Amino acid sequence: MSRQSKSSKHSHHSKSGGSSSSNNEDVVEQVKSIVTLLYEVVSSRPEECEAYIPSARSATSALDQIHFFRDPQRFAEQVWILHGLQQFAFYDADAGSIRDVTEFCQTSWLRILRNFPDNVEVLNGLGSNWLQRSQSTLAQIHQEEGDSSSQGSSSAGSPSDPRRQGPLYVEARGSLQPAVDFFARAVRSADANGTTTGELLASAAESQMSLGNVTAPPGDERHFSHAIRYLRRAEATPGYTLSVYMQQYLNDYGRYVS
Structure with missing residues (x-):
């Protein structure tokens, strides 16, 4: 159940403007702990990944709120966090990805690229x-080609295949x-x-x-x-x-x- 509490921790951070920089640091630390967990789940318990999708999403929305990827001073942290989120987003790439997390990673990489082209x-x-x-x-193409060849269509998947x-x-x-x-x-x-x-x-x-x-x-x-x-x-x-x-x-x- 701790996963749920982890992903709901971010909700109170945007209220106070005065201590926003320390609040932002709190958010970054929470996100890092989530990403550490995602790294671990992907590498050692991939069958459990689906249960952690809400945690990954809470991390991306928290980072968005504090404009984390606009700060060129935090390059090393940005790269580490993105690698973790991206690895998690594609935990079963043949079946697809967690599309919103994938898009978030791509947009964030592009933002960093502006500073480090x-x-x-x-x-x-x-x-x-x-x-x-x-x-x-x-994977879908491979499956289609396999289906076609098993039905006796010898041209399926050959370089001249019109499909x-x-x-x-x-x-x-x-x-x-x-x-x-x-x-x-x-x-x-x-x-x-x-x-x-x-x-x-x-x-x-x-x-x-x-x-x-x-x-x-x-x-x-x-x-x-x-x-x-x-x-x-x-x-x-x-x-x-x-x-x-x-x-x-x-x-x-x-x-x-x-």
């Missing part, structure tokens, strides 16, 4: 937001193009200051692979080639190991890309 963490956060947003649409112009494909491309763009900017920024990680390169590769899968030829080739180049760099990053799926992709298709 080349920041790798912020660009990565935006890329991740768009990539995860596409997952439920990609690549269908609404699900258009929706998927609408999420994946911004993901590709933000990850590309993140990689460029990281390259410029020598902080590029294998994880970032693998995320950039995944966005390109996914966009290639929902793009009709010959446009798909360009995305697959970009993905291979990112994967080669990720594989060569000291201390980083590609996932089995990514390694397989690189092994299967790498020889076709110079």
